[in-house]
Amino acid sequence: MTKDRYVAIDIGGSFLKGVLIEINQGEGMSHIPQKVLNSTVVKFPSKLGNRFTINDFKTALTNLLDQLTQNDTISAIGISTAGLVDYAGKKIILVAPHLEQLKSESWLNFLRKKYSVPVALINDSDATAIGCAALGYLKGNQTIGIMPIGTGVGFTVWRNGRKWTPFNSLPLLGSCYTPDGNYDQIISASSLAKYDNEMNLVNIFSMKKYEELREQYIEKLSGVIQTANIIYHVNKILIGGGLADAITYSKFPLTKYLMDKLKQKNIEIEVLSEGNMLPLIGATLLGAGEKSIMNYKQTHNYSNKTTEQPFNKNISLNTLTSYELVKLFWELEQEAGDKLYSSLDILTTVINKVTNSLKDGGRLIYVGAGTSGRLATVDTVEIACTFGFPREKVLTLVAGGLADAAYDIETHFEEDASCIPELLLLNLSPKDVVVGISVSGSAFYVQSALGYAKKIGALSILIQETDNYKPDFCDQIIPLYSGSEIIAGSTRMKAGTATKKIINFLSTSVMIKLGNVYGCYMVNLECINEKLINRACSILHELFGIEKEKALSKLKNNNYNLKNTITYLEEHEN
Incomplete structure (x- = not known):
C-alpha cells in the first residue's frame, strides 16, 4: 500500500521537537490531527543562540530528522517556528536576537536539497491556529x-x-x-x-x-x-x-x-x-497540503494570453478626448456583458451544485488576488445584510489578507504564494465550494486553493477569461470570454465587469433558491440601518397591505427580524 510520510518540526529557542506520521492511500487530511496526537515526539537541543553557529543548527536538524525518518523517504516537511515568516512561507524575516541564525536561508535550502520534498514554513502561533481549526x-x-x-x-x-x-x-x-x-x-x-x-x-x-x-x-x-x-x-x-x-x-x-x-x-x-502538540498538527497539515498541490502549479506564457493583448493596438488612447474615451469604454463594457451569454448553461449547472452544497451545510468560499479578490469580497459582505445569510457561510480569501484589502496588498508577490495556510484555517470540508477567480488563470494563490479543494473532495470552480483549456486543479470552469482589454493587461476593466456580473448571478441565484427571496422581495434582509428598516416596512406593505406605522410596530415587536415578522403576520393576520 502506498503511504505518504510527513515530518513536522517545531523550532524553539531551547529544543527542536518533531513527529513523523504516515498516511495510507485513501486516508484523507482529516486523519492527520489524531495521528499527530498519537505520535511520539522526538526532541533535540536546537543549538540556537550566541554560542552556536548556523552549522550547529543544521547538525541539530539533521540529528532530529535522521531519528524521525530512519533514512527512509519522506513526502514533505512542515516547520513551525518563532519569528515572522514571509507571506509565501519561504523564509524568516524577523526574529529575536538570540534566534538570529533562523534568518539565514541556508538551513532551509539545505533541507530542500537534502530531502527533495516541499519544505513549508509557518510562524508557530499560526501553526497553533491551524491545529486549533483542525480540532x-x-x-x-x-x-x-x-x-x-x-x-x-x-x-x-x-x-x-x-x-x-x-x-x-x-x-x-x-x-x-x-x-x-x-x-x-x-x-x-x-x-x-x-x-x-x-x-x-x-x-x-x-x-x-x-x-x-x-x-x-x-x-x-x-x-x-x-x-x-x-x-x-x-x-x-x-x-x-x-x-x-x-x-x-x-x-x-x-x-x-x-x-x-x-x-x-x-x-x-x-x-x-493539546498544548504543544497544536503547532505540530498545524505544521504537518501545512506540509501535507503543500505536497498535495505541488503538481498543480502551471506556468504561463503571458505574451500569448488574450488578456495581455490590446483590444486595438492602433488606438492612441492618450490622443482621445474625454468623451471619446468614455464612449469607447462604454461600448467595450457592453460587449463584455453580452459575451457572458455563452456561459449561462455552465453557470446554471454551477448554481445548482452550489445550492445543494449550501443546503447540505457547506460554505461558499471565493478565492482571488487583486481585483478578482476585491470583487468577491464586495459580494460576500453584501450577502449577509441583503439575504440574512450567515456570515460564516459565505467568505472570501484575498491574496495578501483581508484586513488591508482596501489598500495596496500586492507588493510582495502575494498572488504567487500558496493559499494552503489560509484554507487550513477554514478547516475546509468536502461539503464546501471553492470558487477561484483568476482572469488569466495564472495566479498560484488561486491554483493552489482549487487544487487543495479538489484534493479533499470539495467542489472547485475556476472563473477565468477563456475555456481553451481546463486545468487539472479544478472541477469546473466558468469562462468570461471578455477578450482583450482596451489597456493591455488591465483586467480590472472588461474582465472585472464580467467577473462582477458572474458573481452577482451566482450568489443571487443561490440565495433565491435557498428561500431568501419571496416574489421579488428580499424577505430575509437585516434591518441594520434606516434605509433597510424602511425597505422592510415597504415589503410588509406590499405583501400584507399594512401601512408603514403598523409595519414598523410589527418589526419592533419581532426585534426587527423581517422573516419572523412575515411569519407572524401570515399566522395571525391572514
Missing part, C-alpha cells in the same frame, strides 16, 4: 485570539475563518512593553518553571508552596489577556503551548482564576489540552 476550536462568526505560551507568548487573531493581519504582520503582543518587562518576559512559562528546583511547571501549579507565585503570575497573565481583548476585540482566548500542557496535567483551574481577575467579562478563555 474544531475555531468556528463561527467570531474573533478568537490564539495564545501559545512557552518561552514567550505568541499571538494570532482568527476572525470568521481568516487570519486577521493589519499591515500584513502578526500582532506582536509579546513585544508590548511594561515597566516590569515586555509581555514575552512577564508571562513566560519557561521563566516561571525556573522557580521550581526541578524546573517543572506542573509543580508550580500543583504545590501549595507556590500559591503566592501563582497568584502573581495569574495577575500578570490576566493583564495581558485584557490588553488583547481591548486591542483586538476578541470574543475568546485559546491558551496553548507549554503553559497549557502544565495546566492540563496539574488540573489547575486557571480559567476560573483568570475570569475572576478580568475586568472585562465579555470574553471566554479556554486552556487547550
